[in-house]
Structure formats: structure tokens, C-alpha cells
Amino acid sequence: MDKSDGCPGSRMMNFKKAAEMNTGPAVGKIKSQLTQWPIQMHLINPAAPYYQGADVLLTADCVAYALGDFHRDYLKDKSIAIACPKLDQGQDVYLEKIRAWIDDAKINTLTVLIMQVPCCMGLMNLARQAADGSKRKVPIKYVVVGVQGEILQEEWAAA
Amino acid sequence: MNEYLNRGIKEIIEEFPEVEDVLNDYDIGCGPCSVGICLLKDIVAIHRLPQDQEQQLMARIAKVIHPDKDIRIPQAEKKVLTRSEEFNYSPPMKKLVDEHVVIKRWIALIPEFAKNLDVESEGGRRLILDGIDLIRSYADKYHHAKEEDILFKYFDEEADIIKVMLQDHTHGRALVKEMLAALEKRDAKTIAANLMAYRELLTEHIRKEDEILYPWMDNQLSTRQVGELFAKFDEVDRQIDVSPGTYEVFIAQLEKKFA
Numbered sequence: 001m002d003k004s005d006g007c008p009g010s011r012m013m014n015f016k017k018a019a020e021m022n023t024g025p026a027v028g029k030i031k032s033q034l035t036q037w038p039i040q041m042h043l044i045n046p047a048a049p050y051y052q053g054a055d056v057l058l059t060a061d062c063v064a065y066a067l068g069d070f071h072r073d074y075l076k077d078k079s080i081a082i083a084c085p086k087l088d089q090g091q092d093v094y095l096e097k098i099r100a101w102i103d104d105a106k107i108n109t110l111t112v113l114i115m116q117v118p119c120c121m122g123l124m125n126l127a128r129q130a131a132d133g134s135k136r137k138v139p140i141k142y143v144v145v146g147v148q149g150e151i152l153q154e155e156w157a158a159a
Numbered sequence: 160m161n162e163y164l165n166r167g168i169k170e171i172i173e174e175f176p177e178v179e180d181v182l183n184d185y186d187i188g189c190g191p192c193s194v195g196i197c198l199l200k201d202i203v204a205i206h207r208l209p210q211d212q213e214q215q216l217m218a219r220i221a222k223v224i225h226p227d228k229d230i231r232i233p234q235a236e237k238k239v240l241t242r243s244e245e246f247n248y249s250p251p252m253k254k255l256v257d258e259h260v261v262i263k264r265w266i267a268l269i270p271e272f273a274k275n276l277d278v279e280s281e282g283g284r285r286l287i288l289d290g291i292d293l294i295r296s297y298a299d300k301y302h303h304a305k306e307e308d309i310l311f312k313y314f315d316e317e318a319d320i321i322k323v324m325l326q327d328h329t330h331g332r333a334l335v336k337e338m339l340a341a342l343e344k345r346d347a348k349t350i351a352a353n354l355m356a357y358r359e360l361l362t363e364h365i366r367k368e369d370e371i372l373y374p375w376m377d378n379q380l381s382t383r384q385v386g387e388l389f390a391k392f393d394e395v396d397r398q399i400d401v402s403p404g405t406y407e408v409f410i411a412q413l414e415k416k417f418a
Contacts, residue, residue, distance in 0.1 A: 156249045
């Protein structure tokens with residue numbers, strides 16, 4: 001694995017060999033579990049019908065690339081929005097949209113998936129802040145994904 | 160060995176008492192359980208031991224049952240306990256665990272409360288009734304009803320572990336009935352005996368739920384079901400006649416009195 005100094009979020013790493021070893025059994029084409037469009041946080045409407053009473057995933061942009069079983073294990077049966085807490089502008093809009101999911105769309109649960117890099121914590125904090133400012137309470141789960149797709153942490157937050 | 164997996168644990172312990180010691184080594188306390196109808200295979204599954212420990216446990220039990228057979232007992236990593244405080248409960252399960260905390264505070268007061276029963280004065284009888292009301296309204300109507308009317312419906316209610324919990328609830332209700340009948344007769348001794356029996360019952364019942372049942376259930380529930388349960392428990396909290404905080408005030412007063 002090569003590495004250079006600097007921010008862990010943008011530090012260069014190469015795990016090609018590990019990826020080559022993870023070929024796994026051939027199971028044919030994997031069906032997409034995405035059931036909506038759009039998905040980017042700035043583009044989504046929190047009042048869209050597919051968010052009403054839904055189990056929602058709020059996912060950092062990089063997660064779906066790192067997590068091999070993302071569609072099967074996390075996206076299935078859920079609605080989604082994606083965002084990058086490091087690079088996206090205007091994140092106060094995100095805060096309002098998460099609040100609208102909880103209070104207006106009356107979502108059932110919120111699962112926040114982030115990468116292990118420190119800048120991704122921003123998305124978790126955003127979800128926490130929105131939940132604290134909401135009138136309703138919903139179960140929130142946090143999942144931290146390693147850069148090679150491993151689940152480092154998966155736990156429910158205190159409601 | 161397979162035939163033993165489908166047998167009740169009490170029956171196995173009766174036939175092979177050493178099995179109880181093996182289970183104790185893994186913090187699986189089936190010995191004191193008053194019912195003991197759980198099947199061996201369910202006990203192994205419910206306790207969620209790390210795989211190496213589960214294999215070691217099963218090999219040790221097999222060795223007790225078939226001492227003449229050459230059974231290799233695998234090495235296991237250092238034991239990892241699954242205590243309630245280490246488990247990350249889902250929010251609805253956490254609600255139930257938090258309600259247990261209130262009940263445990265009351266249970267801790269019972270020995271002193273039972274020693275100081277005053278069945279002769281109006282105020283004394285009122286205090287006893289308030290204590291019984293905490294059991295009936297908070298522990299049973301509020302907390303146990305959440306389990307019986309909502310939570311258990313998500314699982315097979317014929318499962319032995321759930322049957323055991325329901326039997327505990329029924330036993331608790333019978334003890335309350337005895338307490339009320341004894342209060343009518345101003346029989347302090349019987350009230351005290353039933354209060355102590357309730358304390359013993361609920362102490363073990365709560366331990367089983369916090370450390371075994373709820374973590375097991377949490378592992379079975381989907382994200383969808385966790386959200387549904389949370390909303391349903393919330394609805395119960397909104398509709399309850401008496402605020403649960405009222406009982407906490409009652410307990411705090413007793414804690415002060417018996418401090």
C-alpha cells in the first residue's frame with residue numbers, strides 16, 4: 001500500500017492487490033436496488049412520495065464505490081440521498097432537508113453511511129444536528145465504512 | 160448429539176448435571192431458571208457466543224453426554240462477555256431497557272419497604288397500594304403490555320424463550336393479586352412475602368431480557384421493524400393515562416426515606 005502525508009481523506013492509497021484477491025464467487029449480474037431519481041442531496045425533494053414513511057439512507061458519495069455489497073445490504077428497500085460533507089457547498093440546505101424528512105415526510109428510520117476518513121464525520125454531525133432540531137424522533141443508525149469496503153462500525157444512536 | 164439439541168435444557172441438566180457447570184462457564188445461567196423449557200439449540204443460538212466459543216461449548220457438552228467418544232475440544236479465544244451495557248440496543252429496545260432501570264430502582268427498595276409495612280393506618284395502606292400500583296400500572300400495564308401487545312408480535316410467540324417471559328408476567332400478576340388480597344386482610348406478613356417473591360422474579364426476568372432476549376431480538380429485527388416498533392412505543396407513551404415520571408417521583412421519595 002502506497003501512502004503520502006496529508007489529509008487522510010485525500011491521502012493516496014493503492015490496494016489493487018487486495019481487490020484482485022476479492023474476486024468472490026461469480027453470481028451473475030447484480031440487480032440495482034435503486035428505486036428513485038434524483039439522489040444528490042441538492043437535487044432531491046424531501047417531500048417526494050418515495051420518502052414518505054420510508055427507511056432513508058443518507059450516504060456519503062464515496063460509500064457506494066467502497067462497499068461491494070452496497071445495493072444488496074444497504075440500499076434494498078430504502079430511499080436514498082447522497083452528499084459529500086467535504087466538498088459540497090450550501091450544506092445548510094441539507095440540514096433543512098433532513099429535518100423535513102423527519103418532521104414532514106415522517107420517515108421511519110434514517111441510516112447514515114460515511115467513510116472512515118475524518119471529513120466524513122461532517123455528514124454524521126449534520127444528521128445529528130437536524131435530528132436534534134426536529135419535533136419528531138426517529139431511530140438513526142450510523143455506519144462507518146473502511147476504504148477497502150469493510151464495515152468498521154454500525155450502531156444505533158440514542159434517540 | 161442432534162437429538163439433545165432438540166431437548167429441553169432442564170431435562171438435559173437433570174440427566175447430565177455437569178452440563179450446568181459447562182453452561183455457567185459461558186455465563187449461560189440455565190440452572191436457576193424456574194421454567195427451563197428452552198431447547199439446547201435455542202440456548203446456544205440466543206446467547207450469541209463468538210463462533211469459536213460456541214464450538215468449544217458444544218464440544219464440551221458433547222463430551223459430557225458421550226464421555227466414551229473421542230471428541231476434540233477446540234481452543235477458543237479469550238471469553239468476550241455480552242453484557243447489556245456493552246450491547247448497542249436499537250432505540251425501541253433501549254426504551255424498554257430504560258424502563259427496566261426504573262423497575263430495578265423499585266425492586267432495590269422492596270426489602271426495606273417490606274420491613275416497614277404499616278397495614279393499620281390509612282396512610283400506611285395508601286403507601287402499600289402506591290407500591291403495588293407501580294407494579295400493576297408501570298411494570299405491567301405500561302412496560303409488559305408493550306412487550307406482549309407489540310414487541311412479541313414480531314416474533315414466534317410459541318418460541319420457548321418468549322413463553323418463559325410470558326410465564327414470568329403471569330406469575331408476577333398472581334403475586335400482585337395475592338398482595339391485594341393480603342392488604343384487604345391487613346396481613347403484612349403475606350404482603351411482604353409476595354413483595355420479596357416479586358423482587359426475586361423480576362430481578363432474574365430483567366436480567367434475562369436485558370442480556371439475552373433483547374439483544375437476540377435486536378439481531379433479528381430489520382431496520383424497517385425497528386422504526387415501526389419505535390413509533391408504536393411512542394404512541395403508547397403518548398396515550399398513557401399517568402405519566403411514567405409520576406412513578407419515578409414515588410421511587411425517589413422512597414429512596415430518600417430509606418436512605
